[in-house]
Amino acid sequence: MFESGHTSPLSIATITSLISGVFFSLFSLAMGLSWELTLIGGSILLLLIFFLVKYLVEKFIHSKIKLIYKFIHQTKVSKREEFFLKNVLPQQSIAEVGEEVLQWADQRKTEMEVLERNEAFRKEFLQNLSHEFKTPAFAIQGYLETLIAGASERPEIRxxxxxxxxxxxxxLINLISDLDEITKLESGKLALHYQNFIIHDLIFDVFEALQLKIESKHIRCNIKKGCEQPISVYADKEKIRQVLINLVENAIKYGNQEGKIEAGIYRTDGNVLIEITDDGIGIAEEHLPRIFERFFRTDYGRSRNIGGSGLGLAICKHIVEAHGQFIQVRSKPGVGTTFGFTLNKNKE
Ligand SMILES: Nc1ncnc2c1ncn2[C@@H]1O[C@H](COP(=O)(O)OP(=O)(O)OP(=O)(O)O)[C@@H](O)[C@H]1O
Ligand SMILES: [Mg+2]
Known part of the structure; x- marks a missing residue:
């Protein structure tokens, strides 16, 4: 009749008073009292017990729940909450209150999970950071120590x-400036200076700036056939230069000797897609989802020691996303890699 899930002060008071009334009536009839007296006495007792139990149970529950509510809201109770605690809460069934507390617990659980994830992320970041700093710092110390110990006397070693x-x-300096850059980007402090410019010109500039590295590997760099027509984009030119430099530098570092780097530029709906493609070692499928993470390098990038700190692509992603655009990668080991990012087309 009364589901325990919907127990409320009202139902407890009703049951208790009904039971007491029935017992009283049976007892008085057994004691030989007239049925009129039994009825009047039973009704008075029933009403008395009903109101007493209801009042006491409400008071008890209210005092306990008030504590819980104050605790879960972790604040001094405001006027609105005071009204809620005084008037609304006592009307709620215990099941409803239980439901609310469960919801609160769920929320806290999610918050805890986010905090734990952030904590793990922070730990990993610090570990990576100290590792990245340690390697060059120890190397410098080693070279200087050997020089001080006497190697400086021998010109070829010196x-x-x-x-x-x-x-x-x-x-070390690159690492520090990359970190500085990424911190600024993450804190949203870096203001973007938008302007219209021809993306083709910037790509040629970047090829030229990296000419020495390109030539040292005898790589051919060009704009893809069919993409030669100049296209104007609206973006922060210097930041996009940084993106292109890292993408082309990666294409050189992880590209083949005598290989090819191609830049493709395509108009899409309202946007422009820029792709840098190499025919180098490629990236294994399992690494692709992590490639834009800070400090992430594939085993090849680590073992050959040709890779940098693994911050380049994380910076690229930040810059492109700060423009409200996206960057993505396609790759096949042994065939090559294509990084593509979008930009707004020029503003009239
Ligand atoms: N074109 C590519 N071909 C194959 N692997 C690549 C390519 N670009 C990036 N990678 C892989 O992704 C990793 C991360 O690249 P990212 O540019 O972030 O770092 P990095 O080049 O090693 O160092 P940094 O750019 O900070 O000097 C590289 O270490 C490499 O393993
Ligand atoms: Mg790089």
Whole structure:
């Protein structure tokens, strides 16, 4: 009759008073009292017990729940909440209150999960960071130590060691400036300076800036056939230069000796798609989902020590997304890789 899930002060008071009334009536009839007296006495008792139990149960539950509510809202109770606690809450069944508390617990659980994920992320980030700093710093220390210990007397070793120490210093500086960049991008502090410009010109600029590296691997760089017609885009030119430099640098680093790098530029609905394609080693499918993560490098990037710190693509993603656009990758090991990103077409 009364489901335990819907127990309320009202139902408890009704049951208790009915039971007491019935018992009282049976008892008084057994004691030989007239039925009129039994009826009057039973009714008075029933009403008394009903109101007493209802009042006491409500008071008890209210005092307990008020504590829970104050705790789960973790605030001093505001006027609105005070009204709720005084007037609305006592009307709710225990099941409804239970439901609300469960909802609250669910919310807290999700919050905890997010916090735990962030914590794991932070730990991993710090681990990566200290590892990335340690490698060049220890290398510099090693070269300098050897030089101080006497190697500086031998010109051929001295020059090589100084050059190596210099290279590692450069690596440290690059790492610091990449980190600085990524922090600014993540905190949204970096303002974008939009302008219209011809994306083809910027791509040629980037090919030219990387000419030495391109030539050292005898790579051919060009704009894809059919994509030669100049297209104007609306973006932060210097930031997009940075994106292109990293993509082309990657295409050189992970591309083949005497290979080919092609830039494709396509108009899409309201946007322009820019693709940088190489015919290099490619990226295994299992690595593709993580390729834009900070510090992520494939085993090849690590073992050959040709890769940098693995921040380049994370920076590219931030820059492209700060423009409200997206970047993606397609790749097949042994065949090559294509990175593509979109930009707004020029603003009139
Ligand atoms: N064109 C590509 N072909 C094959 N692998 C690539 C290519 N581009 C990137 N990768 C892989 O993705 C990883 C991450 O690239 P990313 O540009 O973020 O870092 P990086 O080039 O190693 O260092 P950084 O750019 O910070 O100097 C690289 O280490 C490499 O393993
Ligand atoms: Mg890179």
């Amino acid at each position: 020059t090589r060691f100084l050059e190596n120490a210099f290279k590692n210093t450069e690596r």
